[in-house]
Amino acid sequence: MRFLTPIAAFVLAAGSAHAAVNPIPTTNGFSGSVGIGVSSSNVASNLYKGDDNERISNRGTPDGNSVTDPLLMLDLRYTLADSRTQFVLGNQVHDALRLDFTQQLGVRQEIGNNGIVSAGLVFSGFGTKDVWANPYALNTDREETKRKSTGVRLGWENILGSNFSADVTRRKIELDDENSRNGTNLSAADASLLDRNGNTTRFNLSYDWEFAPGHFLAPGVVIGQHDMDGKAMSNDSAGFKLDYGYRSGLYTLTANLYAGQQKFDEVNPLFGKKADTKDFVVGANLMRHELFGYKNVSGFVNAAYGKSDSDVDFYDAEVKRIGAGVMYKF
Structure with missing residues (x-):
């Protein structure tokens, strides 16, 4: 689905690339983090709202729009240590920093040496x-x-105690007002092929590897299915991601790479061909712990670049982004 996806989902990650970044604590009580920051982006998209592209004169490649946004992060957890159960609320730090602001309310359960299973509402x-x-x-x-x-x-x-981790997310996408027909000469039947409401499924599989002290690599695959009401907007996606993490003393560095493609189900009636797309994203994040001498406070700076190249120029997208902020971990 052309909502800067998967650029919006992968534009930047932060924190350790290691799977055990959030092990279940051995004591009862609350844990987690809160953070605040600011990001400055230049986003080129014909679908996302931008203050400078309210009016367009052609259906070609989109112009870029600069925007500054607050960056708010919440990761709240409560642990029942005896049962190895943890309740979670919020968005993990890496979700917020890669422009995926989905919130989750769920539960994680450690199953001995077989890993941690989880389930939640998003x-x-x-x-x-x-x-x-x-x-x-x-x-x-x-x-x-x-x-x-x-x-x-x-x-x-x-x-099963290995370095593999996986998750699957199923979502229902709803627009308050889907009005793609307005401004076109399409019939009602053809315009219905552009309907952006529907359901999406995304599957992630990754392998976490500590190849040297403090150095982690996490290669993985991302497979998606976007079953939209408009069949010209429905597509299957597949991609490869590679996360790198390095922790040394007071600093944590992460770098992230994603490359993938989307194959659409039907010809777009407005442009006469399918909007098949190739996507590329690269990003980096640097965290400085014990900021200003406070043990639980960290500062971060990050940057990212993402590009989505479609066979239909109208659906091209590009993101350039820098950000900074502070985080308190408890």
Whole structure:
């Protein structure tokens, strides 16, 4: 689905690339982190709302729009140590830093030496981006609308005691006002092929490898299926990701790479061909722990670049992003 996906999901990650970044504590009580920051981005997209592209004169490659956004992070956990159970609420740090503001309410359960299984509800977070209700309209002010997602996520970390981890997320995508037909000469039947409501499924599988003291690599695959009401917007996606993490003293460095493609089900009626796409994202994040001498406070800076190259120029997308902030871990 052309919502800067998977750019929006992978544009930047942070924290350790190691699977055990969030082991279940051995004592009862609350744990987690809160953070605040700011990001400055230049986003080129014909679907996401941008203050500078409310009106377009052609259906070609989108222009870039600069935007500054607050970056808010919450990862709240409560542990029952005796049963090895942990309840979680919020978005993990790496989710927020890669522009995936999905919130999760769930539970994690350690199963002896066989790893940690988890289940949770996922829903749109406070950073959710608006989209254009009528993205194809020309020479008129386009109307904005909310895009919401709700669903479930199942995961298994350190599968059977190995370094493999996997999760699958199923979501329902809903736009308050899907009005893609407005501004086109398409019939009702053809316009229905552009409907962006529907369901998405994403599967992640990764392998976490500590190849030297303090150095971690996590190669993985990402497979997606986007079953939208509009069949010209439905697609299957597949990609490869590689996360690197290094921790030394007061510093943690992570770098992230994603490359993938999307294959669409049907010809787009507005452009006469399928909007098949190739995606590329690279990012890096540096954290400085014990900031200003406070043991639980860390500062971070990050940068990322992502590009989505579609066979239909209208669906091209590009993100350039830098950010900084502070985080408190408890």
